[in-house]
Amino acid sequence: MANDTATxxxxxxxxxxxxxxxxxxxxxxxxxxxxxxxxxxxxxxPTLAVTNSVINSLAMGLATTFVLVMSCMIVAMIRDFVxxxxxxxxxxxxxxxxxxxxxxxxxxxSFDVHRALGAFISLIVxxxxxxxxxxxxxxxxxxxxxxxDALGFGIGFTLACLFMGVVREVIGAGSFAGIPLxxxxxxxWSIMILPGGAFFVLGSWLLLFNWLAARRKRRPA
Numbered sequence: 001m002a003n004d005t006a007t008x009x010x011x012x013x014x015x016x017x018x019x020x021x022x023x024x025x026x027x028x029x030x031x032x033x034x035x036x037x038x039x040x041x042x043x044x045x046p047t048l049a050v051t052n053s054v055i056n057s058l059a060m061g062l063a064t065t066f067v068l069v070m071s072c073m074i075v076a077m078i079r080d081f082v083x084x085x086x087x088x089x090x091x092x093x094x095x096x097x098x099x100x101x102x103x104x105x106x107x108x109x110s111f112d113v114h115r116a117l118g119a120f121i122s123l124i125v126x127x128x129x130x131x132x133x134x135x136x137x138x139x140x141x142x143x144x145x146x147x148x149d150a151l152g153f154g155i156g157f158t159l160a161c162l163f164m165g166v167v168r169e170v171i172g173a174g175s176f177a178g179i180p181l182x183x184x185x186x187x188x189w190s191i192m193i194l195p196g197g198a199f200f201v202l203g204s205w206l207l208l209f210n211w212l213a214a215r216r217k218r219r220p221a
Contacts, residue, residue: 031159034156038206042132043128044202046123046161048198051164052169052194055177056165059106061162064154065151067098068129069147079140099124137150168193171189172190174186
């Protein structure tokens, strides 16, 4: 009996460690290794359209993260009750519900930011990152793992938006979150806050991420 207890204890510890590693992997995967914007090239429409300032970038990132986490939690809860034939329609209904909540919250918190983001708040409903994680992960995993996966991808998307917004606002307007950095005589590169600048900045970040990935592959084990 004592031997059975001693054998069971390491097995429980190994199982707990394995579960913890899986949860950590679910959380961190979308932040860097599978970043939705810079690696998987998803969600480029809002990334290009609203990242002309740090505030707009942060607001879009946080709004998308909230919808992503809450939607994946609900999808994971109902995955055993939704018929496969109507699962996509159900997922979109869940996502649209949380997008509506975000839309009203943003209007209440900052109407100026809501007006700046415009229709792109409503377009979160069809953001391929959210629907993709709901279908590919949340519909097949537990609530905890689905929440961690969604949070990781939301953080990755928010960071990508911030990387874009910081570069575009600093170079294009000479400010950070609306705070002037270089004085009144600074002549910003105005193309950076226009759509053409978004493509240029995104291409530069993709070049950097691909270079880092290639360098990591060449590094000896």
